[in-house]
Amino acid sequence: MQAIILAAGMGRRLKDLTKDQAKCMVKINGVTLIERMLRQLEGLGLSQIVIVTGFKEKKLSEFINGLKLKTPIVYVNNPVYAKTNNIYSLSLASDKLIAEDTLLLESDLIFEDGVLEALINDPRETLALVDKYESWMDGTVITVDEDDSILDIISGAKMDFKQGTGDYFKTVNAYKFSKDFSASLYVPFLKAYLCALGNNQYYEQVLRVITILDEPVIKAKRLSGQLWYEVDNIQDIDIAETLFEPNEDLRLKLIQDRYGGYWRYPDLLDFCYLVNPFFPPKKMLNEIKNNFEVLVRTYPSGMSVNSLLAAKKFNVPTETVVVGNGAAELIKSLCESLCESGGKVGVVLPTFEEYPNRLPQNQRVAYIPQNADFSYTADDLIGYFSDKDVNALVLINPDNPSGNYIDKAGISKLLDWSKDKGITLIADESFCDFADEYPLNTLIDSDIISAYENLVVVKSISKSYGVPGLRLGVLVSSDLELIQRIKKDVAIWNINSFGEFYMQIEEKYKSDYEYSLSEMRKTRANFICDLNKTGKVRVIPSQSDFVTAEIVSGITAKELTTILLFKHGILIKDLSAKISEITDSGKQYVRIAVRNAEDNARLIHALEGLI
Numbered sequence: 001m002q003a004i005i006l007a008a009g010m011g012r013r014l015k016d017l018t019k020d021q022a023k024c025m026v027k028i029n030g031v032t033l034i035e036r037m038l039r040q041l042e043g044l045g046l047s048q049i050v051i052v053t054g055f056k057e058k059k060l061s062e063f064i065n066g067l068k069l070k071t072p073i074v075y076v077n078n079p080v081y082a083k084t085n086n087i088y089s090l091s092l093a094s095d096k097l098i099a100e101d102t103l104l105l106e107s108d109l110i111f112e113d114g115v116l117e118a119l120i121n122d123p124r125e126t127l128a129l130v131d132k133y134e135s136w137m138d139g140t141v142i143t144v145d146e147d148d149s150i151l152d153i154i155s156g157a158k159m160d161f162k163q164g165t166g167d168y169f170k171t172v173n174a175y176k177f178s179k180d181f182s183a184s185l186y187v188p189f190l191k192a193y194l195c196a197l198g199n200n201q202y203y204e205q206v207l208r209v210i211t212i213l214d215e216p217v218i219k220a221k222r223l224s225g226q227l228w229y230e231v232d233n234i235q236d237i238d239i240a241e242t243l244f245e246p247n248e249d250l251r252l253k254l255i256q257d258r259y260g261g262y263w264r265y266p267d268l269l270d271f272c273y274l275v276n277p278f279f280p281p282k283k284m285l286n287e288i289k290n291n292f293e294v295l296v297r298t299y300p301s302g303m304s305v306n307s308l309l310a311a312k313k314f315n316v317p318t319e320t321v322v323v324g325n326g327a328a329e330l331i332k333s334l335c336e337s338l339c340e341s342g343g344k345v346g347v348v349l350p351t352f353e354e355y356p357n358r359l360p361q362n363q364r365v366a367y368i369p370q371n372a373d374f375s376y377t378a379d380d381l382i383g384y385f386s387d388k389d390v391n392a393l394v395l396i397n398p399d400n401p402s403g404n405y406i407d408k409a410g411i412s413k414l415l416d417w418s419k420d421k422g423i424t425l426i427a428d429e430s431f432c433d434f435a436d437e438y439p440l441n442t443l444i445d446s447d448i449i450s451a452y453e454n455l456v457v458v459k460s461i462s463k464s465y466g467v468p469g470l471r472l473g474v475l476v477s478s479d480l481e482l483i484q485r486i487k488k489d490v491a492i493w494n495i496n497s498f499g500e501f502y503m504q505i506e507e508k509y510k511s512d513y514e515y516s517l518s519e520m521r522k523t524r525a526n527f528i529c530d531l532n533k534t535g536k537v538r539v540i541p542s543q544s545d546f547v548t549a550e551i552v553s554g555i556t557a558k559e560l561t562t563i564l565l566f567k568h569g570i571l572i573k574d575l576s577a578k579i580s581e582i583t584d585s586g587k588q589y590v591r592i593a594v595r596n597a598e599d600n601a602r603l604i605h606a607l608e609g610l611i
Contacts, residue, residue: 001120002047002100007034007107008054008081008089013233022053022060024107026231028240033231034060034107038069040116041103048072050096051107052089054081080199087206088199091190098183101125106173110240111228115174118221125178127221128207131228133168134266136239139230140204141168144220153208169220171204172228181217185210225267239264248562255571260468262571271593271603272571274400274431274546276466278516278523278596284509288501295497302492309503310474314444320478322486323503325494327430327460327473328354333489334426334456334475335359337482343391348381349582350374350575352400352428365390368582372550373540374402378410382417392424398431401575401591403542408441415443419454430460430473431544433517434524444476453478463545464517465506470499520545524594527604531592534607548575551588553610560590560610568606 011023018026024034041049049071053060057077064073074096078089086106090097097104103119119129128150133141143151153171177186190206210218229240242258243265245251255265262270288295300306303323311318324330335358338345342363347356349366356364367384369376385393395414398405406414411427418425427443435441443449443457456479461472472495477483506513528539528547537549551560557576564570573591594600 003103004050008078010055022056050074052076054078084199087201087203090203094187102177104175114226119176126181126218127176129172129174130169130220131223136264137170140171148219150211272573278519279466281512300497300500324473326471330475333486346390346393355394378413394426396428398544401548403544405543426456428458433464435543472499527600546593557588
């Protein structure tokens with residue numbers, strides 16, 4: 001068996017990275033695509049590797065020759081690479097293709113060793129390697145039947161998204177062709193296709209013609225979790241470097257530093273980001289989908305209209321509320337206002353870092369609970385901050401990551417104390433709907449807002465409403481000067497049409513929301529019980545949609561996070577850095593989101609398997 005690699009293209013979408021070198025010379029984690037592929041092929045005992053070159057072919061061949069591979073390398077040059085597509089490049093190697101069984105690869109691929117092994121070890125002679133289609137993929141897709149026969153090969157331009165993508169498989173651009181298949185079918189059809197339609201086509205189109213024969217011969221070989229990626233642009237490089245970073249510590253950091261966008265990692269189960277898994281309901285999502293075209297093509301309303309929507313939803317005066325592009329936008333603007341005032345701000349540590357990180361160190365006054373659960377009460381905060389020179393106090397309730405919760409009676413005590421002291425109380429209740437007291441615990445109440453001008457309430461819509469992609473948050477206060485300052489600070493169109501439409505229709509699904517919160521509380525209780533039963537962690541009591549757990553199994557938080565991610569595809573939050581900043585106890589903590597019962601069971605199973 002031999003390999004043929006198509007490497008003639010210019011890689012224009014990679015811009016400056018391919019200005020003076022072939023596309024396959026782009027480096028992923030310090031190694032060029034072509035070297036990685038050739039090293040993998042070297043271990044297969046092939047008779048030869050045929051490389052079809054074109055753009056910067058001399059530079060490419062000199063680099064490959066310098067690798068000192070044992071497998072013979074044969075070059076075929078495409079001198080008109082700028083005017084032709086890969087069908088012509090492959091035709092130039094057609095005499096090689098009919099000489100023996102062949103692995104056909106495109107040079108812009110990166111994959112783990114198991115991908116080639118899947119092709120080589122399959123007893124079927126002629127195969128197209130495919131993987132389940134995901135939203136980030138583009139290019140040619142296929143449909144297959146239960147016997148892996150290819151029903152259709154569809155170019156990306158002709159994909160029918162109305163029918164959904166569940167039946168599509170993406171071609172990996174790696175094939176195994178038998179000598180007989182190439183000689184009797186593929187090469188004759190390739191030459192005929194060239195004569196009929198010219199050189200500016202793709203070789204997959206020849207396969208499409210062959211699949212309509214009564215006995216098409218070629219079958220689909222489905223991957224089962226092996227990693228691969230096609231590198232066409234700079235974002236692909238970023239993703240590939242994350243997927244294929246050999247150092248696990250660095251790979252973990254690369255994934256954590258993305259702060260989301262995990263749809264690009266379809267096999268990753270995200271227990272890191274905190275979203276209600278039981279809302280929105282299917283009907284609500286279908287309503288949004290049904291209005292997708294008009295929403296994507298229409299400007300959202302300005303801030304005044306969206307403030308009106310938020311006021312209607314939360315039953316507060318319009319002039320007291322501002323809508324943000326996520327709570328993060330409002331927190332940034334609010335903290336900048338606090339910084340300008342020059343006063344000190346009280347915070348509890350550990351907490352949601354967006355608040356303290358937005359404040360200079362010399363403006364922060366931190367209270368650190370002195371117990372293993374990082375728990376505290378209203379009396380604890382009043383006792384600590386009463387003699388401190390603070391102008392504002394930030395309270396996240398329930399707190400993140402501890403899950404600590406101060407009940408309504410305690411919050412009322414804090415409200416009266418802060419009002420008497422002339423302290424602005426910033427209450428972030430992004431997680432309060434998950435608490436057992438809901439809905440009696442919210443401070444977004446017109447009577448409370450009007451009675452306490454020193455109160456600022458921030459609420460993320462992402463968390464409890466399960467729509468982080470819409471980027472919605474609200475800030476409510478009867479300090480109208482603050483509200484106006486924030487409204488001037490953010491853009492007039494700071495939320496998009498999807499976010500506005502969501503606020504418009506949300507009230508219709510109120511009963512579904514109440515049900516989702518009830519399901520979350522029951523699921524949380526069961527999950528905490530199951531986590532404690534593993535004997536690997538001690539769960540800190542939580543009133544939120546996550547739990548913080550102390551590791552008691554003799555490994556570090558980083559080790560546990562790494563094991564879960566790279567052995568089980570589960571991402572959790574390592575709290576090592578956050579906790580070590582405030583305590584030298586040496587105890588190890590992680591934060592784990594509460595998901596649905598099936599996902600939670602998968603994490604429990606992984607924990608139980610730890611040695």
